[in-house]
Structure formats: structure tokens, C-alpha cells
Amino acid sequence: MKPFLAFLLVLSWASQVLGRAVFAHFMVGNTEHYSKSDWVDDIKLAQDAHIDAFALNMAKGEPMNAKAIADAFSNAEELGFKLFFSFDYAGRGPYAKDEVITWINKYAPSSAYFRHQGRPLVSTFEGPDNAEDWHEIKAVTGCFFVPDWSSLGAGPAVRAAGGVADGLFSWAGWPWGAQDMDTYVDASYIEALNGKPYMMPVSPWFYTNLPGYSKNWLWRGDHLWYDRWIQVNTLMPEFVQIISWNDYGESHHIGPVRDHALVAFEKGSGNAPYMYSLDHHGWRNNKATVTFEGVSFWYRPVPKRACGTGGTTGNTVSQLQMEFQPYDIIDDSVFFTVLATQSVKVTVTIGGVQSPGVLRDVPDGGVGLYHGSAPFNGRTGDVKITVWRNGILIADEPGPAINGNCRDGMMGFDAWAGGGLLSKASRPLNTPSLEDDVCIRGTGANEFDEICRTTCSLGYCPQTACVCRATGALGKLPTEVPGEVFPAEGLNSNYIGLCNVACLYGFCFPKYCGKTQYPLIEPTVSPFNPPxxxxxxxxxxxxxxxxxxxxxxxxxxxxxxxxxxxxxxxxxxxxxxxxxxxxxxxxxxxxxxxxxxxxxxxxCNSGNSEEQTEPPPPQVEMPHLDKDCYIFPECVDLDNPQASSCRGGYSRVSFDRSPCSGDYGRPICCKQSIQPLQCTWRGSGGDCNGQCHSEEVNLFQSKKGGDPGESGGTCSRGSKAFCCRLSTYKDLTSQCYWSKCGETCTSDETLLARASQLGGKCSLIKRQNHYCCKGNPLPLSNCHWVGQNYCADNTCNNKEVTVILDQGGEDGTLCNWWRKKSLCCTPEEAAFGNSGQCPAPYCTSPTEEYCGPDEWASDEPYEDCDDDDDDCGHDELRRDVIADPQGFSLAVVAFEDTSFQLLAGKKERRRPFNPRLVDLLNLIVTFEILAREYPGPSTLNQQPGASDSIFQKAAGCDNPDILVTKRDPKTTNEQLGAYADTEHHPDLQFAPRFLEFLASGNLPNGLQSPLSKIDANVIKKYWQNEFPKGTFPKTGRSRGILTPSDYFFDQFGSKGNRAPLTICEKKLNGMKGNIFAFNEPAARKDMTEWRAGALKGIVNDQNNYFERISRAIAVFLYLNHPDVLPTIQDNRENLFAAARFLATLIVEFASLEALLKLFDDAWYTEAARLTHDWVEEMLNDIQNELAPLVLSGRAPANMASINTMIANLKARLGDIKAPPRKPRKPRKP
Incomplete structure (x- = not known):
């Protein structure tokens, strides 16, 4: 096998200078068919590459585990190699701790087991939920525990189970999007570990497309292998783990490809675009000293846009990353790393066309690694890379051809890697010692990039803020400019060191640094994270x-x-x-x-049988035949499928033979979605006068026509008409009719057309028939008769439908030649009342229901007085000060008059309630309580922890779903306040109703409380009673809380305590207020009128009716929405805590918490029950009243729409449910 030189140089530094241990992630699950020779080959190759050990990834219960582990240790012992366990808690579920202990104790004594500080090293792939197990496992085995708990992140992983981990391994070895790899995640681990060992991941590539595992994504690997080893050298972690040796399914293996080890491709691989893994031998190395020169290079053999992506994404949402198209994050280039003792010239040849290699990185001092690339530039064919040093050829290596061949037309994004140490150096040269190097080039994320590039070039590249890209000897520094500097306004502590160094050497960027000291604003989210x-x-x-x-x-x-x-x-x-x-x-x-x-x-189907829903009846869709059909402009051979085929989504319904000859004609094609169509050519004889019949639309005219038709002859005069029946005609005109002779339309009907006497059946006394329709909008418009004299002009156009044919028409003048006139009307789809016509679910005018301004919300920058103010909350005390004649002056009067106005204004901004309590003598006790002042929606988020999301009902009269949008910072206060409210959970009216319940014992559901009541006079005495400053616990930033009423109300949300508040669209909030006032969600009178109108085809009434029903359901979807429910649950717990505190403060309130919990449950459950019953009643009422209209044939045109909305909303009845309380955490045993 040929070596990979980047690994060579970096590993030699790590092993010789710093003594770092390098491991390779080894998948035991791929060794089911391994022989002894496979183990021996893998181990020897790893030893040649100076890999210290294999991290044996082993999933629980795999059938090959026992034999594979025994073979691995047996061969490792013979060859002097090291191994350690990496227990995979993700692949097949978590391990039992006893099983882990058994594995470790069985193999830790082996001479092949890797030890750190004398203790057997053990790792995991995930498994943080079982962190507590490791206290016992460590105690029994004495292992040194370095898990991968990347799903937690660095800080939580360090703290898990009280800090049970001795070190941590990170799986974050790949870059984000089109960026090259950085080290921010590594830095977070190093910082969190605070001296404990860090195991840093290094990987050459990542591409997977395994449908059986629901994996199909790519991470950018273009420069990854080179960059990552440079980063290892700059961070100097205790351990390095290469991902991987043999994980072929993710294309990051550096070990040899073994056909009998590709088990990952056996599960659900039918749709995978690659069924084997490419050779990656160039990403491995077999020397520890730099005595040879050579090149390693890698590239994808298929250009990135050559074929379809196969659904592969760049990045993956499975790790909550933003996804990109894969071709947007990778480059079509040949990447190379050259090891040389002097500068080099690189040439890359593709398909016989040469191009120079562009060096991105060169070693400081000239000895070491040269890294760069050469773009494909559209070239395909065989690949060759040639490297020259001072005219001496040190490498001339071929690679497989680049071409556009893809399996099933889908891309595979794996890379091929090759190369080798091909030329002996003229003399061995020492590479620089890492201990002598500093960072000489670096970058930073986002706003840190500019200043990091500067300070890193000066040798200062803090790993928490910057990414070092190259090391070397520190050059001559600029002249120092002494002086104290600070981060600019609004910045954080990450800039302190950067500013000190940048400004010291004369690069003091004003937007980052300055002479003025400002408070540091520390971010709540890392500024280095990708978006x-x-x-x-x-x-x-x-x-x-x-x-x-x-x-x-x-x-x-x-x-x-x-x-x-x-x-x-x-x-x-x-x-x-x-x-x-x-x-x-x-x-x-x-x-x-x-x-x-x-x-x-x-x-979504969660498998719960109770959630199964039948699909709703389809809405009636109006075909637009004038747009949905077309005719070929030229004659084609009708028997030639290729020539006469319709375009995609259309199929042939007929043809026209005019003006064609023989078997040629012009096909007529219509959308497949509106078929089957009933169409025919009308018109026969020499004088054709083709005329469409009732319910038909005239699409085309011709002298000859085609099939089907009334005649195959050619017209000598006139034309044939190609007529298709409008399939929705009967639904559209179900509430239209011709009156009897002499009768007129009724008051709830509209006259659309007249006929003198249809069929000549009217008498001289009772003449005229009237065409009457119900509905708003009307089903037909622009109705008119066509045909005069000879009536050759008696056909409607292609946007109209023929309603009726009659010889006399409206004026009674008969057509010659027994022809008939046509009544033509334009069909109106709006009459069907489809839900897409529903108005916007948000306020468009302040005159709409619930859309007026919230008079109690305040966006003014006003805060409650401080607890240290002796006058806080005492209006009377301020008046007493005025009455004191000492120090009297007009200035004081003016000031105090202003203060009175402020206090009065403050009181006016607090929403008043007047609960009516019944005392033990059955007398009414009333008093006023004031809610806390709260911000309007436009300023709500101007405090940490406050919401900046807006909740609103989705569009559609039968769609109660809740959509959430982020507050647009460009939206003005007035614009946001026009359609959204600040929303309390529970509603503020909860408080007065709760006080009434305390005195009466009557729960919202009509039941009597089993607990004792509290006397109304006691409630009045204490609820508004002022207590000494500091009595009540603070909530948020609230101040001036002196009474139980203020303290209780503050849990609902206020200007000082904004976390309990959300922003809700006004109509939805208004409906919620109505529901929790225990009124019907919408007035019964309005619903009755709208229902009657809907059944007459009045679409606006239909929409009003169903929109109110939908909005009532939406209230409970809102309360149970995952982005709202935690706030409601926290608020309820805070109210319970407030009641608990008041019970300890006021002895008469001892049962307050228990009473509140009773009331709270009944408040939500009763509102949900009443709403459910009301929604069900409204839906049943309209369904029951529609049924006899259907049976009598008098159903309105919007009947299908009504039925669809009924079905859709009945399916959502289960969504009307009280929001649950926060679940209790299970007690630890």
C-alpha cells in the first residue's frame, strides 16, 4: 500500500516531539467474515502508519463480538499491537453495566490492551443516559474513562454524573457547509476539561447514503485531512482518534477495502448510489522519519453536477444543521499534499490537458508539507499528477479517470485517494520542532475573522476565539504602541486579549477596540457556532x-x-x-x-388507533377547459405515438383532421387531472352549424373535426364544434332553476336570465320564464343569449358554459332553419366556497372583532418604583407631603402635581378587576384589584428571556393549526400592535375568578370544592394589604411588590417579569379570552345566521361560520403548542409557589395552594369541555340541516366545501384538550 504523507509528517511530529497517542476507530461489526490474515494485515498496516491502537467500536449483542474480540486480542498480542474498547451505546441500544465490566475485566489484563497511566483506557460512542453506571464500572475495573458524549456538548459532558469521565472524546470531526474545518468545538472541550485529557477526532472525508439506516449526507472533505492534522499540531491534545479505519458506509476509512467486510451496504442498500467503497490507501502512511519525498492526492472521480444528487444533502438535519445542496459545499478539484525539502511545482493532467496546481499552504522554512489543488475546469479523462523540485521529478502518479458515469443516474460522493513516497530525499532534513513554533496564520468566525487574521500573524491566536491555520517561526514584530485598551461598546470578553495584542502592535480596529471602557456584554450563545x-x-x-x-x-x-x-x-x-x-x-x-x-x-401517523382519520371528502375543483386543454398547431401522424404524444401530465381526448390529409391530424390534449372528459364533435351535414348542448363548453371549431363526432363529413358552410361536458355543472347549478311561466324569483334568489317561453309552452297571459339562482357569489355570471336571424352565431365561447338551447331565446324571435339560440354563462368557481377563499386569520382593520388596541398594554419606558423608595406604592403619602406647609413653594406644588399625574397615569395603565365575593352571611363583598403593568408586543422582547415569537392561527377556515413567526425587527410598534397582543397565561381574569372561588367554593365546572372556603372579608382584608419592603420574593426584574395581589398578579407577567408572557395574534387571543370567560366561543345568534346563509350558498357566511369553529379549536392547539406549553406549565408552577408562600405568610391562607390546584385543574378542563361540546354541536347542526337539502336535490353549490370543512374539523375535536401540568420528575431511588 502507498502512504499518505500528510499523516507521515504530522504523526512524526506528534510521536517524536510531543509523544501524543494516535488511535483509529475500528468497526468490529464489519469483521464477521474476517480471517486471521485480515487481522494480521490490518494490524501491520496500522503499525506501519504509527497508529498506537485500534479503538474497537462494538455494539451490544452483535453475533460476531465474542469471536472477533478474541481474534483481535490474540493477533495483537502476537504482533505487539494495542487495542481498547469503545462501547457503542447508539447502534443497538445501551449496555448493561455488568456486561461492560465483564468485557473490560476479561481483556484488560492482556498485553495488547492499551493503558494510560497504568489504567486500561475505555471509550464509548454516545451513552450519556447511562453515565451513572460508570461510577461502579470504574470502581470495579480501574479503567481510565474517555467517552464520546458529543450529543451533550463539552460542558454538560464534563459535568455528567458528577464528572465521572476522566477525559472526553469528541465526534465533531467534519466542517459545516462550505467552510473548511475549524477548532472551536475542540477548544470548547479543552477549556471545559480544564486539564483532563482530550481525545481529538481526525477524519479524511464523510459521505454516506444508506437508506436502511436513514443516512444520506455529505460533509465537506476537500482540504479536511491536511487541515485537521495541522490543527492537531496547534492544539496538541493528549489523544488523537482517526475516524475511521474501516467504517466503509461513511466513506472515511483509511484501511484497505475488503469485499467481505462491506456489511453496512447489505442493509436496505437497494437505493444506494454506491455499493462499494473507493480505495483510500492514500490516507495512510508507513514512515516515521522524513527521508523520502512524494505526493498524496485525492478527488471525486465524478464531477459534482454530473448526475442527480439522489437526495444527498450537504450537512444533515439529523444533527440540527442547516442543509445545503451537496454541490454547493464541495469543489471539483484534485487536492494534493506534497512532502518536499524545497519549494515544488505541481502539474495536474486530466484527459491529456495540463493545469498548474495552486498551492494554498507552504511550510515555514521550505521543508515540509505543500498543500493545494487544481480544479477540473470541465475536464474529464485519466488523471496524472506530476511534482518537480528544482527540476528534479519527485512524483509522477496516475489516478482513475474522471467521468460522468453514475449508478442509476445518481451521484456517489466518495473520493479516491492515492500517492506515495516515491523519491528519496537527497539528504534527510529535520522538520521544525512544534515546541519552537508559533501560529503565523489564522482566521476567525464571523466578526472575529478580521482581528484574528491580524493577531494570529503576530503569533497570538487564542484557541477559544481564533483558528490557527499554519505554524512556524515568529517573524519580526512591529514597533509596540503602549497604552490601555478595551473591547468596543457591546462586545464581550473574547476581545480582551485580541485588542491588547492588536493595539499593542498598531492594529487597533475602532469597531473592535478603543480607549473607553464599556461594560462587557457576554453572549448567551457562543458567537463561534455556525448558524x-x-x-x-x-x-x-x-x-x-x-x-x-x-x-x-x-x-x-x-x-x-x-x-x-x-x-x-x-x-x-x-x-x-x-x-x-x-x-x-x-x-x-x-x-x-x-x-x-x-x-x-x-x-403523521403515530400508530395510535384513536388517532386514525378518514380522508375528508374532496372539494369540488372547477375545470378551466379553456386552459386545461390544447390542440396541436400542426398536423402529425396520428399513428406515430412519438409524434402525436401529449406533453407531460396531459393525454389525448380527440383530434381534428382539418386541414390535414391521410392519417394525419391535430391531437387534442387535456390535463389528466380533469379526466375522464365527455367530449364530442358536434355538427353534421353540409351546413354543419355545430352547437354545444346544455352543460357543455365549446373548445375548438373545425370544418372536418374527428372522433368521436356526429358526422365524419366536411362542412360546406359553418363549422363543427368540439364540445366537452363541464363535470361540475350540476354541483354548480344545484340551486338554480327555470321558473314556471309568468313566475318570478323569490327574495333570496337572483334573476340571471329570461326566456320568452321555453319550448313555446307559455300562454299569452303568462309569458316568460326566469332563471333563478341562490348563492353569494352566484354560480354563474354574465348570462346572455346568442343567435340572431339565421342563428349561425349561436355558439358560446370557450370560457362559457351552455345553459340551455331554445329557438326563441329571450325576445321570442325564432331562428330560421329550426336552429336554436344558446344561453351562455360564465361559471364562477368561487361559488363552491373552497377553503382557499377564506379571509386572513389575522386583523386587517381595527374595526374587526377583537382587533382594537389593547388599552392596558404600555410600550413606554416606565418601570415600577424601587423597593428602596419609601413612597413606593403610597399615593396617599405623596398627598400628605403636599399638605405639610413647611418648605412650601410653587415649585414644589408644580413638581408634586406632576407626580400626581404620573401616579394617576400609572394606575390607569393597570387593568382593574372587581371580584364579587360572597361572605359567610351571604352578603356581597367587592373590592378592586389591579393587574401588573405589562409591555405591549413590540417591546416585550426587550428583556432577557422574553419571547420574540408571534403565534397565530394558520390560514384556512377549516385549519386550526398554529404557526409561529419570529418578530421582524423592522416592524414598527404600531404595525405589530395592530395585529398582535401581549398574552397572559392563564388569562388575567383567572385571578378575580379564583378569589370568588375561595369565598364560594364553587369550581368552574359547577362542582363544590371539598376543601374549606376562606371568608370573603378575610380575603379582602389581606389581599390588598401592604407588607414591609422585601417581604415578597422577587420575580424577574419586578419591583415595588408590597401586596399579595401584586405578588400573585406578577406571576402572570409584567414589565419587570416578562418570561410568562407571549405574543399572540389578536383574533386568537380574543377567542381565548371569550372561552376562558366561560362564554360560548362565538355568539349563538351570529352562528345561526351564518349557518343559514352558508346553506343558501353564501360563501362569506360559510367562511365566518367555520372560521369561528376553527379558531376555537386553535385556542387549545395554541395552549398545547410545544413552544407555548412550557411557559404555561412554568407559570402554573410559579402560581402554586406563590400560593405556597402566601400560605406561610398569612395563617388564614393555609389552604391556598391546595385550593389553587383544585381551581387551576377545573379552570382548564372545564373550558376545554365546553369548547369541545360547542364545536361538536355547531358541526352537527350544519351537517343535519344540509342533509335534507341534499336529499331533495336543493343542495347549495358549496355543499362539497361544507362537507369537507365538517370532516376536517370533526377530525380535530381531539385537539381540544386542557394543557397538562409540568410532569413531576421521578424521585431518585
């Missing part, structure tokens, strides 16, 4: 899933469009589900959403 998707959209049935999942970083490019980027909004799963998509390949959307509490039944 995540923070909002997204999808088409049709995918809209809800994409809206939710993209907000939390899961935005598969195949189904969703990411619409904004930012810090990841992590939402952890709350339940385990087995779910499949009902609407096609979902790329994990259903599993992600359902496991987090949003599981739309119309899109």
Missing part, C-alpha cells in the same frame, strides 16, 4: 411541520425552506414515539415534531 435555521416554511401539507421544525433547527431542504438563521433554539424531545408520514417521504419531520409534542394527524 442554525430559526424559521422556515413549506408547501401545502408540509407547512405546519416545516414552520415548527425549522424554528428549532430541523429544516430538511427536501421539504422545507429555511427563511432565517441565527442561534439554535434547542427543543429537546418530551416523549418517545414511533411515527410514519401519511403524506410521503418526510425526511424525519414527523419523528422530530411528534417527539416534541406537535403531531398533526393529517400528516
Amino acid at each position: 442554525s435555521c430559526t424559521s422556515g416554511s413549506g408547501e401545502g401539507d408540509w407547512a405546519l411541520l416545516c414552520n415548527f421544525a425549522c424554528r428549532h433547527g430541523f429544516c430538511p431542504i427536501a421539504r422545507c425552506k429555511c427563511t432565517s438563521q441565527g442561534p439554535l433554539s434547542l427543543l429537546n424531545p418530551t416523549r418517545q414515539v414511533k411515527v410514519v408520514s401519511r403524506i410521503g417521504e418526510d425526511h424525519g419531520l414527523c419523528a422530530f415534531a411528534c417527539s416534541r409534542g406537535l403531531c398533526p394527524k393529517q400528516a
Whole structure:
């Protein structure tokens, strides 16, 4: 095998200078068919490459484990090689700790087991949920434990199980998107470990397409192998683990490809675009000293756009990464690394065409690694790389041809790697010692890039803020410019050292550094993380899933469009589900959403039989025959399928032989979605006068026509008409009719047309028939008669439908030659009332219901007075100060008058409530309580922890789903306040109703509390009673809380405590307020009127009716939405805690917490029950009233729409449920 020289030089540094241990990740699961020679070959190749040990990745319960492990240790002992266990907790589930102990104790005594500080080294692939097991495992085995718990991140992994890990291994060995690899994740581990050993991942490539494992993505590997070893040299971790030796399914193996070891491709590989792995021998090395020169090179043999992607993505949502098209993150180039003792010239030949290799990296001092690439530039064919040093050829290596050959037309993104140490150096040259080198070139993420490039070139490249790209000898530094500097306003502590060094040497960037000291603003999310998707959209049935999942970083490019980027909004799963998509390949959307509490039944099937739904009856779609059909412009051979085939999505319904000859004609094609069609050519004889019949549309005219038809002859005069029946005609005109002679339309009908006497059946006394229709909009418009005199002009156009044929028409003048006039009307699709016509679910005018301004919300920069203010909350005390004549002056009066105004204004901004309590003597006790002042929606997020999301009902009268959007920072206060409200959980009216319950014992569900009541006069005495400053615990930044009322109300949210508040669309919030006032969600009078109108075909009434029903359901989808429910649950717990505190403060309130929990449960469950019953009643009422209209043939044109909406909303009845309380954490045994 030929060596990989980048590995050679870096490994020689690591092993000779720093003594770092290098391991390779070895998949035991691929060794089922291994022989002794396979083990020996692998071990010898690893020894040649100076790999210190194999990390044996072993999944629980694999049938080959026992034999494979025994063979591995037996051969390793014979050859003097080392091994250690890496227990795979992800592949087949977690290990039992006793099994782990058994494996370690059995093989740790082997001379082949790798030890660190005398202790057997043990690692894992994942398994943080079993972290506690390792206390006992370590105690029994004495192992040195370095797990990979990458799913937790560095800090949580270090702290897991009280810091049980002795070190950590990271699996983050690949770059993000089109970026080259950085070291920010490595730095986070090194910093979190605080001196404990770090095992750093190094990998050459990553591409997988294994349908059986639901894996199909690519990470950029163009420069990865070279970059990563440079980064190892700069960070100097205790351990390095190469990923991998033999994981062929992910294309990052550096070991030899063995056909009998490709077991990953045996599971569900039918759709995989590659069934074997390419040779990667160039990513391995067999020398420890630099005595040879040569080249290693690698490339993808297929250009990135040569074939379809096969669904492969760049990055993967399975790790909450933003996805890209794979061709957007990789380059079509031949990449190379040359080991030489002097500068080199590289030429890459593809298909006989040469191009120079462009060096990206050169070694400091000239001895070492030269790295670069040469683009394909559209070339294909055999590949050859040639390297010259001072006119001496040191490498001339061929590679496989580049071509566009793909399996089944789908791309495989694996790379081929090759090369070797091909020329002996004229004399051995020493490479620089890492201990003498400093960073001489580096970069930084985002806003750090400019200053990092500067300071790294000066030898200062802090690993927490910058990424070192090259090391070498430090050059002459610029003249120092002494002076104290600080990070610029708004920046954080990461800039302190960068500013000190940059400014010291005269590079003091004003936007980063300055002489003025400002408070440091430390970020809550690492500024070095790549962006995540923070909002997204999808088409049709995918809209809800994409809206939710993209907000939390899961935005598969195949189904969703990411619409904004930012810090990841992590939402952890709350339940385990087995779910499949009902609407096609979902790329994990259903599993992600359902496991987090949003599981739309119309899109996802969780396997719960109670959730199964029948598909709703289809809505009536109006065919647009004038657009849905076309005729060939030229004559073609009708017997030649290739010549006469319709374009995609269309099929032939007929043809026209005019003006063609023989077997030629012009095919007539119509959309397959509107077929079958009943079409025919009408018109016969020499004087054809082709005329469409009732219910038909005239599409084309011709002298000859075709099949089917009334005649095969050619017209001498007039034309034949190609007529197709409008399939929706009867549904459209179901509430239209011709009146009897002399009768007129009724008051709820509209006159569309007149006829003098249809069929000549009217008398002279009672003349005229009237065509009457119900509905709004009307099913037909622009109705008119065509045909005069000879009536040769008696055909409708292709946008009209023929309603009736009559010889006399409207004026009674008969056509000659027994011809008939046509009544032509334009069909109106809007009459069907399809849900797409539903108005916007948000406010468009302040005059709409619930759309007025919130008079209590305040966006003014006003805060409650401080607790240290003696006058805080005492209006009367301020008046007493005025009454004191001492120090009297007009200035004081003016000031105090202003203060009165401020206090009055403050009181006015606090929403008042007047609970009516019944005391023990059955007397009414009333008093006023004031809610806390709260911010409007436009300023709510101006405090840490406050929401910047807006919740609203989705569009569609029968769609109660909740969509979430991020607050647009460009939106003005007025614009946001016009359609959104600041929303409390629970509603503020909860507080007065709770006080009334305390005195009466009457729960919202009508039941009596089993607990004792609290006297109304006691409640009035204490609820507004002021207590000494500092009595009540602080919530958020709230101040001036002196009464139980203020303390209780503050848990609902306030200007000082914003975390309990959300932003909700006004109509949805208004409906919620109505529901929790225990009123009917919409007025019964309005619903009755709208229902009657809907059954008369009035679409606006239909929409109003179903939109209110849908909105009522939406209230509970909102309360149970995974992005709202945690807030509601926290608020309820905070209210319980507040009641618990008040119970300790006021002895008469001893039972307050228990009473609150009773009331809280009944509050939510009763509101849900009442709403469920109301929705069910409304749906049943319209369904029952529609049924007799259908039976009598008088169903409105919007009947199908009504039935569809009924079915859709009945399927959502189960969504009306009370939000659950926060689940209790299980007690530790």
C-alpha cells in the first residue's frame, strides 16, 4: 500500500516531539467474515502508519463480538499491537453495566490492551443516559474513562454524573457547509476539561447514503485531512482518534477495502448510489522519519453536477444543521499534499490537458508539507499528477479517470485517494520542532475573522476565539504602541486579549477596540457556532411541520425552506414515539415534531388507533377547459405515438383532421387531472352549424373535426364544434332553476336570465320564464343569449358554459332553419366556497372583532418604583407631603402635581378587576384589584428571556393549526400592535375568578370544592394589604411588590417579569379570552345566521361560520403548542409557589395552594369541555340541516366545501384538550 504523507509528517511530529497517542476507530461489526490474515494485515498496516491502537467500536449483542474480540486480542498480542474498547451505546441500544465490566475485566489484563497511566483506557460512542453506571464500572475495573458524549456538548459532558469521565472524546470531526474545518468545538472541550485529557477526532472525508439506516449526507472533505492534522499540531491534545479505519458506509476509512467486510451496504442498500467503497490507501502512511519525498492526492472521480444528487444533502438535519445542496459545499478539484525539502511545482493532467496546481499552504522554512489543488475546469479523462523540485521529478502518479458515469443516474460522493513516497530525499532534513513554533496564520468566525487574521500573524491566536491555520517561526514584530485598551461598546470578553495584542502592535480596529471602557456584554450563545435555521416554511401539507421544525433547527431542504438563521433554539424531545408520514417521504419531520409534542394527524401517523382519520371528502375543483386543454398547431401522424404524444401530465381526448390529409391530424390534449372528459364533435351535414348542448363548453371549431363526432363529413358552410361536458355543472347549478311561466324569483334568489317561453309552452297571459339562482357569489355570471336571424352565431365561447338551447331565446324571435339560440354563462368557481377563499386569520382593520388596541398594554419606558423608595406604592403619602406647609413653594406644588399625574397615569395603565365575593352571611363583598403593568408586543422582547415569537392561527377556515413567526425587527410598534397582543397565561381574569372561588367554593365546572372556603372579608382584608419592603420574593426584574395581589398578579407577567408572557395574534387571543370567560366561543345568534346563509350558498357566511369553529379549536392547539406549553406549565408552577408562600405568610391562607390546584385543574378542563361540546354541536347542526337539502336535490353549490370543512374539523375535536401540568420528575431511588 502507498502512504499518505500528510499523516507521515504530522504523526512524526506528534510521536517524536510531543509523544501524543494516535488511535483509529475500528468497526468490529464489519469483521464477521474476517480471517486471521485480515487481522494480521490490518494490524501491520496500522503499525506501519504509527497508529498506537485500534479503538474497537462494538455494539451490544452483535453475533460476531465474542469471536472477533478474541481474534483481535490474540493477533495483537502476537504482533505487539494495542487495542481498547469503545462501547457503542447508539447502534443497538445501551449496555448493561455488568456486561461492560465483564468485557473490560476479561481483556484488560492482556498485553495488547492499551493503558494510560497504568489504567486500561475505555471509550464509548454516545451513552450519556447511562453515565451513572460508570461510577461502579470504574470502581470495579480501574479503567481510565474517555467517552464520546458529543450529543451533550463539552460542558454538560464534563459535568455528567458528577464528572465521572476522566477525559472526553469528541465526534465533531467534519466542517459545516462550505467552510473548511475549524477548532472551536475542540477548544470548547479543552477549556471545559480544564486539564483532563482530550481525545481529538481526525477524519479524511464523510459521505454516506444508506437508506436502511436513514443516512444520506455529505460533509465537506476537500482540504479536511491536511487541515485537521495541522490543527492537531496547534492544539496538541493528549489523544488523537482517526475516524475511521474501516467504517466503509461513511466513506472515511483509511484501511484497505475488503469485499467481505462491506456489511453496512447489505442493509436496505437497494437505493444506494454506491455499493462499494473507493480505495483510500492514500490516507495512510508507513514512515516515521522524513527521508523520502512524494505526493498524496485525492478527488471525486465524478464531477459534482454530473448526475442527480439522489437526495444527498450537504450537512444533515439529523444533527440540527442547516442543509445545503451537496454541490454547493464541495469543489471539483484534485487536492494534493506534497512532502518536499524545497519549494515544488505541481502539474495536474486530466484527459491529456495540463493545469498548474495552486498551492494554498507552504511550510515555514521550505521543508515540509505543500498543500493545494487544481480544479477540473470541465475536464474529464485519466488523471496524472506530476511534482518537480528544482527540476528534479519527485512524483509522477496516475489516478482513475474522471467521468460522468453514475449508478442509476445518481451521484456517489466518495473520493479516491492515492500517492506515495516515491523519491528519496537527497539528504534527510529535520522538520521544525512544534515546541519552537508559533501560529503565523489564522482566521476567525464571523466578526472575529478580521482581528484574528491580524493577531494570529503576530503569533497570538487564542484557541477559544481564533483558528490557527499554519505554524512556524515568529517573524519580526512591529514597533509596540503602549497604552490601555478595551473591547468596543457591546462586545464581550473574547476581545480582551485580541485588542491588547492588536493595539499593542498598531492594529487597533475602532469597531473592535478603543480607549473607553464599556461594560462587557457576554453572549448567551457562543458567537463561534455556525448558524442554525430559526424559521422556515413549506408547501401545502408540509407547512405546519416545516414552520415548527425549522424554528428549532430541523429544516430538511427536501421539504422545507429555511427563511432565517441565527442561534439554535434547542427543543429537546418530551416523549418517545414511533411515527410514519401519511403524506410521503418526510425526511424525519414527523419523528422530530411528534417527539416534541406537535403531531398533526393529517400528516403523521403515530400508530395510535384513536388517532386514525378518514380522508375528508374532496372539494369540488372547477375545470378551466379553456386552459386545461390544447390542440396541436400542426398536423402529425396520428399513428406515430412519438409524434402525436401529449406533453407531460396531459393525454389525448380527440383530434381534428382539418386541414390535414391521410392519417394525419391535430391531437387534442387535456390535463389528466380533469379526466375522464365527455367530449364530442358536434355538427353534421353540409351546413354543419355545430352547437354545444346544455352543460357543455365549446373548445375548438373545425370544418372536418374527428372522433368521436356526429358526422365524419366536411362542412360546406359553418363549422363543427368540439364540445366537452363541464363535470361540475350540476354541483354548480344545484340551486338554480327555470321558473314556471309568468313566475318570478323569490327574495333570496337572483334573476340571471329570461326566456320568452321555453319550448313555446307559455300562454299569452303568462309569458316568460326566469332563471333563478341562490348563492353569494352566484354560480354563474354574465348570462346572455346568442343567435340572431339565421342563428349561425349561436355558439358560446370557450370560457362559457351552455345553459340551455331554445329557438326563441329571450325576445321570442325564432331562428330560421329550426336552429336554436344558446344561453351562455360564465361559471364562477368561487361559488363552491373552497377553503382557499377564506379571509386572513389575522386583523386587517381595527374595526374587526377583537382587533382594537389593547388599552392596558404600555410600550413606554416606565418601570415600577424601587423597593428602596419609601413612597413606593403610597399615593396617599405623596398627598400628605403636599399638605405639610413647611418648605412650601410653587415649585414644589408644580413638581408634586406632576407626580400626581404620573401616579394617576400609572394606575390607569393597570387593568382593574372587581371580584364579587360572597361572605359567610351571604352578603356581597367587592373590592378592586389591579393587574401588573405589562409591555405591549413590540417591546416585550426587550428583556432577557422574553419571547420574540408571534403565534397565530394558520390560514384556512377549516385549519386550526398554529404557526409561529419570529418578530421582524423592522416592524414598527404600531404595525405589530395592530395585529398582535401581549398574552397572559392563564388569562388575567383567572385571578378575580379564583378569589370568588375561595369565598364560594364553587369550581368552574359547577362542582363544590371539598376543601374549606376562606371568608370573603378575610380575603379582602389581606389581599390588598401592604407588607414591609422585601417581604415578597422577587420575580424577574419586578419591583415595588408590597401586596399579595401584586405578588400573585406578577406571576402572570409584567414589565419587570416578562418570561410568562407571549405574543399572540389578536383574533386568537380574543377567542381565548371569550372561552376562558366561560362564554360560548362565538355568539349563538351570529352562528345561526351564518349557518343559514352558508346553506343558501353564501360563501362569506360559510367562511365566518367555520372560521369561528376553527379558531376555537386553535385556542387549545395554541395552549398545547410545544413552544407555548412550557411557559404555561412554568407559570402554573410559579402560581402554586406563590400560593405556597402566601400560605406561610398569612395563617388564614393555609389552604391556598391546595385550593389553587383544585381551581387551576377545573379552570382548564372545564373550558376545554365546553369548547369541545360547542364545536361538536355547531358541526352537527350544519351537517343535519344540509342533509335534507341534499336529499331533495336543493343542495347549495358549496355543499362539497361544507362537507369537507365538517370532516376536517370533526377530525380535530381531539385537539381540544386542557394543557397538562409540568410532569413531576421521578424521585431518585
